[in-house]
Amino acid sequence: MNFKLSEEHIMIRDAAREFAQTELLPGVIERDNKQEFPDELVNKMGELGFMGVMVDPKYGGSGMDTFSYVLIMEELSKIDASASVMVSVNNSLVCYGLEAYGTENQKEKYLTRLASGECIGAFCLSEPEAGSDATSQKTTAIDKGDYYLLNGTKNWITNGGRAEIYIVIAQTDKDKGSHGINAFIVEKDMKGFHVGPKEDKLGIRGSDTHTLQFNDVKVPKENRIGVNGSGFRFAMKTLSGGRIGIAAQALGIAQGAYELALKYSKERKAFGTEIGNHQAIAFKLADMHTEIAAARYLVMKAAWDKDQGNNYDLSSAMAKLYASRVAMEHTVEAVQIHGGNGFVKEYHVERMMRDAKITQIYEGTSEIQKIVISRSILRD
Numbered sequence: 001m002n003f004k005l006s007e008e009h010i011m012i013r014d015a016a017r018e019f020a021q022t023e024l025l026p027g028v029i030e031r032d033n034k035q036e037f038p039d040e041l042v043n044k045m046g047e048l049g050f051m052g053v054m055v056d057p058k059y060g061g062s063g064m065d066t067f068s069y070v071l072i073m074e075e076l077s078k079i080d081a082s083a084s085v086m087v088s089v090n091n092s093l094v095c096y097g098l099e100a101y102g103t104e105n106q107k108e109k110y111l112t113r114l115a116s117g118e119c120i121g122a123f124c125l126s127e128p129e130a131g132s133d134a135t136s137q138k139t140t141a142i143d144k145g146d147y148y149l150l151n152g153t154k155n156w157i158t159n160g161g162r163a164e165i166y167i168v169i170a171q172t173d174k175d176k177g178s179h180g181i182n183a184f185i186v187e188k189d190m191k192g193f194h195v196g197p198k199e200d201k202l203g204i205r206g207s208d209t210h211t212l213q214f215n216d217v218k219v220p221k222e223n224r225i226g227v228n229g230s231g232f233r234f235a236m237k238t239l240s241g242g243r244i245g246i247a248a249q250a251l252g253i254a255q256g257a258y259e260l261a262l263k264y265s266k267e268r269k270a271f272g273t274e275i276g277n278h279q280a281i282a283f284k285l286a287d288m289h290t291e292i293a294a295a296r297y298l299v300m301k302a303a304w305d306k307d308q309g310n311n312y313d314l315s316s317a318m319a320k321l322y323a324s325r326v327a328m329e330h331t332v333e334a335v336q337i338h339g340g341n342g343f344v345k346e347y348h349v350e351r352m353m354r355d356a357k358i359t360q361i362y363e364g365t366s367e368i369q370k371i372v373i374s375r376s377i378l379r380d
């Protein structure tokens with residue numbers, strides 16, 4: 001692995017940093033309070049090429065590597081994890097899935113719009129009774145000849161209200177288990193598709209999360225992704241890449257909180273000196289610095305594996321497991337270092353602590369990552 005960033009990597013990282021500082025930072029507390037995120041900011045991320053980072057330019061993407069993607073994710077997440085989850089879902093779960101497994105027609109019709117930022121997508125796997133146990137899909141898609149009839153409910157869908165294009169995983173043949181599952185492209189205007197109320201969340205409150213309802217939605221046959229019965233493997237492969245994005249998000253949240261804690265430690269005085277001069281604070285900073293660096297190397301390794309064409313199921317699960325733990329533990333420490341100020345919104349770290357929690361839950365809980373990791377090491 002080469003740890004030296006190329007000129008292109010530095011350019012894209014700096015562009016993301018600049019955007020995060022000038023455009024995301026000013027309204028981040030208000031967006032978190034109001035649970036909103038203006039379309040203009042999403043459009044700007046599209047204009048900067050953040051919505052289809054790894055997609056071939058012939059389909060409207062930026063044609064960059066996974067390394068660039070994690071650099072962008074880290075920079076955005078340092079300031080606003082609500083923005084970065086929209087980017088992550090659109091890139092890793094929607095654009096990647098379509099580019100890797102979609103037909104030429106699907107790519108032209110849907111991927112070009114998603115990758116260029118013209119519209120945003122959502123990935124619908126989770127259900128009221130199928131979260132971690134993803135093969136237990138209750139949503140059904142019955143083959144009716146030239147269309148599938150889609151019925152069911154999806155839960156906790158990121159971009160659920162904002163998206164125009166949805167990738168929906170559904171069961172087509174219960175008897176075949178994970179081989180009786182397919183992935184479909186659903187458009188927001190299809191009859192029978194309903195967006196439920198927005199969830200009131202602990203963190204990433206700027207991003208919208210909804211329950212979705214599918215009542216006799218007629219999905220054209222040509223909107224099935226991949227060969228019949230490949231939907232579960234499609235979801236698993238797509239999520240492996242998604243976990244790199246969420247690991248980078250966790251890394252960014254941790255890094256953002258660390259930078260604020262470090263700055264505060266050099267400014268705030270107690271017992272006649274800056275608090276960073278007290279060993280209790282200095283040792284916390286030392287742990288943060290070390291463990292965030294370790295998380296970064298795991299994230300880079302997973303991105304590198306993907307860029308090299310290596311299998312990245314294991315490295316992405318390791319990166320997500322570790323980076324999300326680091327994000328959770330060190331945002332708590334960042335609040336502690338800030339003392340009373342850490343408990344008020346103005347200082348940002350309490351939001352980061354709330355935002356960090358979801359990185360241990362979505363795109364596979366930490367317990368699921370341990371299943372993936374342990375199965376992999378016991379098998380090899």
Ligand code: CAA
Nearest residue numbers: 125126132133134135158178233236237313362363364368
């Ligand atoms: N690549 C290819 N195939 C895979 C695979 C992978 N990474 N993982 C599993 N498969 C295949 C298996 O080989 C198996 O195929 P065969 O039957 O041919 O042998 C089939 O899929 C079933 O696999 P398992 O027997 O391993 O299935 P399982 O029921 O034990 O589940 C699991 C495995 C890892 C626990 C999986 O269910 C899982 O990852 N669950 C978590 C789901 C998840 O991440 N949800 C997040 C929702 S999306 C989200 O959060 C997005 C958002 O909005 C931010």
